[in-house]
Amino acid sequence: MNENRRWSTRENDRVLDEIAKRQQNLRKTIQLNRKEESDSVCLHDKLMSEI
Numbered sequence: 132m133n134e135n136r137r138w139s140t141r142e143n144d145r146v147l148d149e150i151a152k153r154q155q156n157l158r159k160t161i162q163l164n165r166k167e168e169s170d171s172v173c174l175h176d177k178l179m180s181e182i
Contacts, residue, residue, distance in 0.1 A: 150175060 154175060 150178065
């Protein structure tokens with residue numbers, strides 16, 4: 132169980148890093164469109180609540 136928890140934590144860190152990278156890319160490409168930027172934040176909040 133402890134080994135699974137450690138692996139799960141590493142996997143979660145990897146997933147969160149990937150989400151952060153994608154959000155940074157979205158912010159770079161969608162700076163003018165505030166609505167889509169706020170939608171991406173809402174998506175992030177939704178994903179975080181499911182973890």
